[in-house]
Amino acid sequence: MAKERANAYQEPRGWLRAEWTPAEVRTVWAIAQQGDMRPVAELARAILGDERAHGVLSVRVRSLLGLPFTLEPAPGGERWAKLLEERWWSLFPEEVLHDLMVWALLTGVGLAALSWVEEDGLLWPKLDVWNPGALVMRDGAWRVRDATGQEHPLEPGMWLLYTPYGPKRPWEKGLWRTLALPWLVKADAIRYWARDNEVGALRVAYAEGPTGETGKELAQLLADLGGDTGLVLPEGWRLDVLSPSAEVWRSKAEAIAWADRAMTIAILGQNLTTDVQGGSYAAARVHEAVRADLLEADAETLATGLRNGVLSLWAEWNAGDPALAPWPRWDPTPPEDLAARAETLQRLAQAVATFAQAGANVDLDALLEEYGLPVRKGQGLVRLASGDPPQEAPGFVQGQLYADALADRLLSRLPDPLAGLEADLAQAQSYEEVRALLMRRFREASPEEVAALTERALVLAGLAGRYSVIRDVER
Known part of the structure; x- marks a missing residue:
C-alpha cells in the first residue's frame, strides 16, 4: 500500500475584472487558444455573478446530484464497493462535486487537488x-500555477482533471x-436602465425669455430649487421640464428577458416555464427543468471522471488492482407519471369494451402484458362456469358484465340497511332487541322505491340477456 501523500501547493488568488466589453471577451478567446x-x-x-446564470447552473448540477445514487461493483470488487460506499459522502461531499461540475x-475543465490520508489501514x-484559471497547457501537457506564480507538471495521483466535453481543447x-454575449447584453441593459431612471429622477429644467439680470436671477432660482415645490416666473419667461419618455424602459426590459432566456436554454437545454426557484429537487421537478440528454450526459461524464481520476488509483493502492474500482451511478431515468398511466389504462379499458361490443376476438392477456399489467397465466379477465373460452361467447360475457354493473348501480341507489349494523347489534342485550332493531331498519326503506328500481333493473337485464343470446347465435 502507498503512503500518505499531501498536495502541498497553494491555490493562487484569482482576480476579477470590474468591467467587461465585447473586445475583452474576444481577447479571452485569443488567449485561450494558447492554452x-x-x-x-x-x-x-x-x-456566475448573474442571478439567472448562477441559478440555472445550480439547477443543472443539483438536479444530477439529487438523483438516486449507487456504487456499481466491478467484477470481483464487491467488498471494495461496500467499503467505499460507507464513506462516499464524506469523501465526495455534494458541495465539492457541485463546485467541480x-x-x-x-x-470545460474542472480541477481538484488530491491528498491521500490513511485510516483503518x-x-x-x-x-x-x-479555480481552473490555475491551469495552462504547454506543449500539449497541462501544468498548474501555484500561489507564487510558478508552474508545475500535474503529478499523477495528486490532481483530478474533469473534462466533461473531452480532453482535446x-x-x-x-x-x-455561449453565455458571454447574452450576459454582456443583460449587463449593459441593466446599466442603461439605471441611468435612464437616474435622469428621469433629476428632471432637467429648460427656461427661455428676455436676456438680462432677470435671466441670471432665474437661473440661480432654478439651481437652488432643490426640494421647493413652487416657482413664480418673471414676466416674459417660459419654463419646460425635460424627462425621458415613459416607454424608455421597454427596450431594456426586453433585452434582459431575451438574455435570461438565452442563458437558460444554453445551460438547461430548454427554457423554464417559471423563474428558477430554490428548494425541492424531487425527481419529477428535475426532469421538467433539465433536458434529459444533458442530465444523462452529466451522469455519465461525472461517473467516468471520478472513476478514472480517483477511484481507480484508490483501488490500485489499496487492493492492488485498478480494475476493482466501482462505478458511481446517478440514475437519470425519469419517474413514471402515475396520473398519465392511470389515464392510459382507463382509455385501454374503454377500448377493450368497444372491441368486445364489436365482436373482435382480442387476445386480452397479450394486450395487458404489452401495457405492463400483471396477468395470471391460465386465467383471463372472465371465466365461464361451463369452462368454455370467453372468446367463444362474447355476447354472454358482455351481457353478464352489463348485468353486474347494473346490479352495482342498483345497490348504490338503495339505502344500505347494513350500514352501522354491527355496532348496533353489539349494543343489543336480547333477541327481542335484535329483532326490533332489524324490523326498524327495514321499515325505514321505501318499498315503492325498492320495487321501482328493481323492476327497471330486471327489465334492462332481461333485454341485455336477449341481446347477448342473439349475438352468440349469430356467431
Missing part, C-alpha cells in the same frame, strides 16, 4: 476544488462561450 485558462476562468467567474461545465482521497466547448 491559458486564467482569462477563461475569470470571465466564467464574472458570469460548475467550473467544468462553464470552462487504507488510503482515502480528499478533494480540494481549485476543452475550453472551446465550455458554456462561457
Whole structure:
C-alpha cells in the first residue's frame, strides 16, 4: 500500500475584472487558444455573478446530484464497493462535486487537488476544488500555477482533471462561450436602465425669455430649487421640464428577458416555464427543468471522471488492482407519471369494451402484458362456469358484465340497511332487541322505491340477456 501523500501547493488568488466589453471577451478567446485558462476562468467567474446564470447552473448540477445514487461493483470488487460506499459522502461531499461540475461545465475543465490520508489501514482521497484559471497547457501537457506564480507538471495521483466535453481543447466547448454575449447584453441593459431612471429622477429644467439680470436671477432660482415645490416666473419667461419618455424602459426590459432566456436554454437545454426557484429537487421537478440528454450526459461524464481520476488509483493502492474500482451511478431515468398511466389504462379499458361490443376476438392477456399489467397465466379477465373460452361467447360475457354493473348501480341507489349494523347489534342485550332493531331498519326503506328500481333493473337485464343470446347465435 502507498503512503500518505499531501498536495502541498497553494491555490493562487484569482482576480476579477470590474468591467467587461465585447473586445475583452474576444481577447479571452485569443488567449485561450494558447492554452491559458486564467482569462477563461475569470470571465466564467464574472458570469456566475448573474442571478439567472448562477441559478440555472445550480439547477443543472443539483438536479444530477439529487438523483438516486449507487456504487456499481466491478467484477470481483464487491467488498471494495461496500467499503467505499460507507464513506462516499464524506469523501465526495455534494458541495465539492457541485463546485467541480460548475467550473467544468462553464470552462470545460474542472480541477481538484488530491491528498491521500490513511485510516483503518487504507488510503482515502480528499478533494480540494481549485479555480481552473490555475491551469495552462504547454506543449500539449497541462501544468498548474501555484500561489507564487510558478508552474508545475500535474503529478499523477495528486490532481483530478474533469473534462466533461473531452480532453482535446476543452475550453472551446465550455458554456462561457455561449453565455458571454447574452450576459454582456443583460449587463449593459441593466446599466442603461439605471441611468435612464437616474435622469428621469433629476428632471432637467429648460427656461427661455428676455436676456438680462432677470435671466441670471432665474437661473440661480432654478439651481437652488432643490426640494421647493413652487416657482413664480418673471414676466416674459417660459419654463419646460425635460424627462425621458415613459416607454424608455421597454427596450431594456426586453433585452434582459431575451438574455435570461438565452442563458437558460444554453445551460438547461430548454427554457423554464417559471423563474428558477430554490428548494425541492424531487425527481419529477428535475426532469421538467433539465433536458434529459444533458442530465444523462452529466451522469455519465461525472461517473467516468471520478472513476478514472480517483477511484481507480484508490483501488490500485489499496487492493492492488485498478480494475476493482466501482462505478458511481446517478440514475437519470425519469419517474413514471402515475396520473398519465392511470389515464392510459382507463382509455385501454374503454377500448377493450368497444372491441368486445364489436365482436373482435382480442387476445386480452397479450394486450395487458404489452401495457405492463400483471396477468395470471391460465386465467383471463372472465371465466365461464361451463369452462368454455370467453372468446367463444362474447355476447354472454358482455351481457353478464352489463348485468353486474347494473346490479352495482342498483345497490348504490338503495339505502344500505347494513350500514352501522354491527355496532348496533353489539349494543343489543336480547333477541327481542335484535329483532326490533332489524324490523326498524327495514321499515325505514321505501318499498315503492325498492320495487321501482328493481323492476327497471330486471327489465334492462332481461333485454341485455336477449341481446347477448342473439349475438352468440349469430356467431
